Amino acid sequence: MRKFFAQMRLFRSFLLMAILLASFTSVKAQFLMDMIDTTTELGKGMISMYHKYDALRFSGYIQPQFQLAQDKGIDSYAAGDFPAAVNNRFSLRRGRIRVDYERYNHQDMPVVQFAFQFDGTERGVAIRDFYGRVFDTKFNLFSLVGGMFARPFGYEVNLSSADRETPERGRMSQILMRTERDLGAMVSFEPRRKGHPLRYLKIDVGAFNGQGLTATSDFDSHKDLIARVAWKPYRFKGNNWILSGGVSVLYGGMQQFTPSIYRMSTVNGQKGMVLDSNALNVGKIAPRHYYGADVQLRIPNGPKRGYTQFRAEYIRGSQTATAATTETPGVIPVDAQGNKLPLYIRRFDGAYLYFIQHLGSEKHQAVVKYDWYDPNNEVSGKEIGAPGSNLNAADVRYNTVGLGYLYYANEHLKFMVYYDWVDNESTSLSGYTTDIRDNVLTCRMQYRF
CATH class of the missing domain: 1.20.5 (Single alpha-helices involved in coiled-coils or other helix-helix interfaces)
Incomplete structure (x- = not known):
């Protein structure tokens, strides 16, 4: 204390x-x-x-909110699980303070940047960003960053919580990229001169520990390699439509500290997780491979009337985790007695689709979002939970539809009302034979400076 x-x-x-x-x-x-x-x-x-x-710049925001869930004690990706006796709560979702230090040369080109961001809520104080970046000043094409910063994968993961039109990132983004940040180093190619022929191209390539903020240190020597090639927002002449997008890849994994590895297979006509207990598994790298593509289109509605925007992103790959979850382990998985847990390797896919519309002015905005996450796309429905299948709640697919309204009172104050309809597939697994009552209403204010 x-x-x-x-x-x-x-x-x-x-x-x-x-x-x-x-x-x-x-x-x-x-x-x-x-x-x-x-x-x-x-x-x-x-x-x-x-x-x-x-050269110092200070910014920040706080997000107090009230939430109402369909039932008490639900598991939720709308700002975390609800306690057993709770179906409504006030909370401070985020309280961020960010400090940026930037230096420019006599040509107004960046030379060096440092960023420090802290998050303070009723749950405690933690760091979010802690990195330094140095820019090449000869060609004005490259930069090198090291420290704790957002993984360069996809669009939603890197979209600030202060700017996002939904309360939270999608279920897939939260599970695969929990806390979004990781410790590592990254080289970027991004032309900074206005007339450069490749000025709309941005390439990031980095190496990261893999556990992110879920761990205080790395538990193996294997690193995640992450790369993203992005087309920066391009405005079409004539109609002023703005198009951007990118492709991303994460090629990583974790060391196997146990010979017990479960993989999908078919035995006697039944699909399920089959145990491989070969002693040679110890020390090998279990895969964590993600492949994604995203696109964003913004259509202006007219002077001071805002815009119409569409966003989409699709990710698929292989994920190594445990029987209970598909979230990347932050520590070596063990049971209550300290015995190392077996690892489960699953093929997954997921996506999100946004439709964002200003309502006659820049102050009023509506958003509709659909996202899905299928942690094991080799099985579905009643196959999950079948006797002898070794398939459980971590293999259940979820579909979420969100509908929200935002009011921008001024540049410092934003109000949001958002409802998540969460639907899980019906399975043979106890507790998942029908849809769980886990919808959530979120009412939020955001103060920003």
Whole structure:
């Protein structure tokens, strides 16, 4: 408890310092020159401090919300599971403070960037981004970043929670890319001169630990290689439509610390997970391979009337996890006695589709979203839960339809009302023979600076 209060005092001190620096750096240099006697050592020091910290930028947002679930104690990807006796709750979904430090050369080209982002809620304080980036200043094409930052895979994973039109990312994004960030290094190709013939192209290639923020350290020496080739927003002449998209690949995995590996197969005409207990499995790399493609189209509705937007993304591949979940393990999976759990290798696929429409003005917006995640696309329906199949709740497909309304009061304040209809496939598995009552209504305010 003493350690917790010490951390909170440190966090409050950092917040106070950030506010003071933000206030100080908002003052114009000429005003300072007029007000400060630069012939004194104190005056010279204050001007020097201004020039040093003028590159600092502070931003943040908080998202208080109220949620109502169909039933008490449901498992949910709408901001986490509900406690056993709870079907409604107030919570602070996110409370972010971000500090960026950026330096530019005399040609207004970036030279270096540092970013620090913290998330504070009633559940505690944690880091989100902690990285540095250096830019090449000869060709203005490349950059190198290292630290904790978002994985360069897909579109939704990298879309900020402050800008997204839905309360949460889709179920697939949350399971495959939990917390979105990971520790690693990345090289980017992105022309920064306006007239460059490849100015709409962006290529990211990086190596990452693989566990993300679900772990405090790596538990094997294998790294995830992630690459994305993206076409940056391109405006068509004549109709001003804006098109963007990309393709992504994640080629990774985890070391097998147990000989017990389950894979899909067919035995005597029945599909199921079949055990491979070969001792040679120990030390091999179980696959985590994702392949995805995404596209975004924005159609302007007219001056001050907003836009119509369509988004789509599809991902498929192989995922290694455990019997109970398809989420990437953050630690070596063990049971209550410390025995290493067997690994399950499944083929999955999933997608999301967005339709976003401003309602006559930029202040009012409606969104419809459909997403699905099939953690094991080699089986379906009554095959799941069949005797001897070794198929369980982690193999159940989910489809979610979301409908929301957003009101942008001003650049700092946004209101959201959103309802998730969550549908699971009917199986032979106890508790999943019919649809679970796990729909969720979310009412949220967002304050942003």
